[in-house]
Amino acid sequence: xxxxxxxxxxxxxxxxxxxxxxxxxxxxxxxxxxxxxxxxxxxxxxxxxxxxxxxxxxxxxxxxxxxxxxxxxxxxxxxxxxxxxxxxxxxxxxxxxxxxxxxxxxxxxxxxxxxxxxxxxxxxxxxxxxxxxxxxxxxxxxxxxxxxxxxxxxxxxxxxxxxxxxxxxxxxxxxxxxxxxxxxxxxxxxxxxxxxxxxxxxxxxxxxxxxxxxxxxxxxxxxxxxxxxxxxxxxxxxxxxxxxxxxxxxxxxxxxxxxxxxxxxxxxxxxxxxxxx
Amino acid sequence: xxxxxxxxxxxxxxxxxxxxxxxxxxxxxxxxxxxxxxxxxxxxxxxxxxxxxxxxxxxxxxxxxxxxxxxxxxxxxxxxxxxxxxxxxxxxxxxxxxxxxxxxxxxxxxxxxxxxxxxxxxxxxxxx
Numbered sequence: 001x002x003x004x005x006x007x008x009x010x011x012x013x014x015x016x017x018x019x020x021x022x023x024x025x026x027x028x029x030x031x032x033x034x035x036x037x038x039x040x041x042x043x044x045x046x047x048x049x050x051x052x053x054x055x056x057x058x059x060x061x062x063x064x065x066x067x068x069x070x071x072x073x074x075x076x077x078x079x080x081x082x083x084x085x086x087x088x089x090x091x092x093x094x095x096x097x098x099x100x101x102x103x104x105x106x107x108x109x110x111x112x113x114x115x116x117x118x119x120x121x122x123x124x125x126x127x128x129x130x131x132x133x134x135x136x137x138x139x140x141x142x143x144x145x146x147x148x149x150x151x152x153x154x155x156x157x158x159x160x161x162x163x164x165x166x167x168x169x170x171x172x173x174x175x176x177x178x179x180x181x182x183x184x185x186x187x188x189x190x191x192x193x194x195x196x197x198x199x200x201x202x203x204x205x206x207x208x209x210x211x212x213x214x215x216x217x218x219x220x221x222x223x224x225x226x227x228x229x230x231x232x233x234x235x236x237x238x239x240x241x242x243x244x245x246x247x248x249x250x251x252x253x254x255x256x257x258x259x260x261x262x263x264x265x266x267x268x269x270x271x272x273x274x275x276x277x
Numbered sequence: 278x279x280x281x282x283x284x285x286x287x288x289x290x291x292x293x294x295x296x297x298x299x300x301x302x303x304x305x306x307x308x309x310x311x312x313x314x315x316x317x318x319x320x321x322x323x324x325x326x327x328x329x330x331x332x333x334x335x336x337x338x339x340x341x342x343x344x345x346x347x348x349x350x351x352x353x354x355x356x357x358x359x360x361x362x363x364x365x366x367x368x369x370x371x372x373x374x375x376x377x378x379x380x381x382x383x384x385x386x387x388x389x390x391x392x393x394x395x396x397x398x399x400x401x402x403x404x405x
Contacts (some may be wrong), residue, residue, distance in 0.1 A: 088303045238327045240327060240328045242327055257383075
């Protein structure tokens with residue numbers, strides 16, 4: 001929490017300053033403004049690492065020494081076949097901000113009061129409230145958190161073109177990606193986003209994450225390619241519990257052999273578990 | 278049934294899913310990617326499910342014992358875009374599979390490629 005407090009203030013200032021600067025570009029009253037067309041299907045461009053270029057290009061994630069050591073420990077365990085540091089591996093949702101890596105395509109639905117991000121991954125839904133509300137006194141932590149957004153008209157043409165979003169109350173455990181870069185156990189993560197359609201075919205989410213596992217705010221620019229609406233667009237339901245075979249019991253991970261009713265070992269020397277009645 | 282082969286979908290699929298059938302949205306650390314294996318056997322069941330599809334493959338070992346391997350693949354989203362369907366593999370189909378085995382040595386793995394039993398490339402569209 002200490003890091004969050006230190007980092008939240010400057011990040012908030014950046015967010016507010018940006019928002020104010022962008023407000024000044026608005027040429028119309030909100031009721032006369034038009035909303036952008038962000039319809040169709042959007043699909044991830046780039047790596048599944050949190051850095052879209054991948055860590056091999058972008059450099060290592062900005063982890064504190066404690067969380068860097070934790071990552072290295074997780075990686076040592078993984079080398080033995082233990083599936084640590086990746087909560088979605090046994091069906092927890094990716095949560096924020098990881099869901100925005102968008103393993104699978106997503107759709108954006110805009111209404112004046114709320115915008116929705118509908119992700120095929122985990123059939124996740126993000127609600128972004130744009131009705132002018134303030135943060136409620138109580139927010140039940142959820143994996144995708146509680147998001148409040150504000151529309152901006154950066155080029156002053158009367159059509160909103162940027163949605164600034166802040167997300168709080170994010171539940172854990174979470175990781176940034178599947179490489180054992182995990183969010184802090186205290187779940188005090190705050191995420192700031194700027195959504196823009198940067199050209200006809202490309203959508204961008206500039207994401208700044210503040211988390212006590214990090215040495216400072218971590219900004220990435222995730223981009224997505226466009227498929228215009230058509231009857232051929234394919235959306236695929238995703239229910240992780242349907243076919244999940246990975247089970248975590250205490251410190252051990254097992255591979256579920258449904259057909260034989262056993263838990264198979266995933267690492268050398270681990271006993272196979274056969275139910276006894 | 279509508280054929281899902283439009284240009285945009287193909288482009289999207291290529292962008293999204295460049296790589297093998299085992300492209301994963303979570304870690305595959307339980308599998309040994311350094312020591313891939315290859316087995317030929319008969320399909321017991323083809324499970325077209327998320328988070329991952331599975332081939333249950335009956336393989337006869339050197340002693341004549343039949344062992345069923347649980348071979349995990351990619352997800353339905355990718356497989357659909359590559360032409361796979363819930364009935365692409367049927368019980369009794371003879372196939373060859375290349376996969377990364379469990380580190381533990383248990384009969385399971387993460388399949389990378391599927392071939393016809395003679396080693397030729399398997400075309401999921403040929404089954405439709």
